[in-house]
Amino acid sequence: MARLEHVNITVKDPKATAEMLQALFGWHTRWDGAAKNNGYTIHVGESETYLALYAGPEGAEGQRDADDSYRTRAGLNHIGVVVDDLDAAERAVKARGYEPHSHADYEPGRRFYFHEENGLEIEVVCYA
Numbered sequence: 001m002a003r004l005e006h007v008n009i010t011v012k013d014p015k016a017t018a019e020m021l022q023a024l025f026g027w028h029t030r031w032d033g034a035a036k037n038n039g040y041t042i043h044v045g046e047s048e049t050y051l052a053l054y055a056g057p058e059g060a061e062g063q064r065d066a067d068d069s070y071r072t073r074a075g076l077n078h079i080g081v082v083v084d085d086l087d088a089a090e091r092a093v094k095a096r097g098y099e100p101h102s103h104a105d106y107e108p109g110r111r112f113y114f115h116e117e118n119g120l121e122i123e124v125v126c127y128a
Contacts, residue, residue: 006043006050007079011118014053018044020116021051024092025081051079078113078121086110086126093124100124 011017014032021027027045035041038057043050083089090100090112098114109127116122 004049006045006052007076008041008052008054009076009118009120011053011055011120014040014042014055017053017116017118018042020096021045024089024096025083076120078123080123080125083124083126084128086112086124089124089126 018029018032021044022029027050030043030045030050032042033040035054039054040057041052041054043052045051093100093112093114098116100112100114103112104110109125111123111125113121113123
């Protein structure tokens with residue numbers, strides 16, 4: 001038996017990205033500190049799963065076309081977050097200035113997506 005523990009993502013400002021994820025999804029910082037190549041990482045998530053948010057010593061620069069990851073082998077397409085109340089989650093996303101898109105009702109739930117400052121696409125889904 002195996003389970004996914006974490007995904008490591010390079011971001012411009014790990015602290016800012018961690019704060020956004022904590023505010024929207026109620027996650028907490030599990031660990032932070034020095035990382036590979038004199039960088040800095042914050043682990044943010046729940047007790048068993050998390051995102052590792054990494055930036056090198058100079059930060060992370062550059063733009064990535066969010067849709068291009070679907071044509072790039074090993075590209076990160078999006079992360080999915082399950083919530084209990086999709087409407088409340090969407091209000092929180094909008095309150096932070098993000099633009100929800102690609103709303104869909106499908107079996108077995110409802111969802112929407114948004115892009116944050118690093119170009120990372122986040123899918124928010126509710127199965128209730």
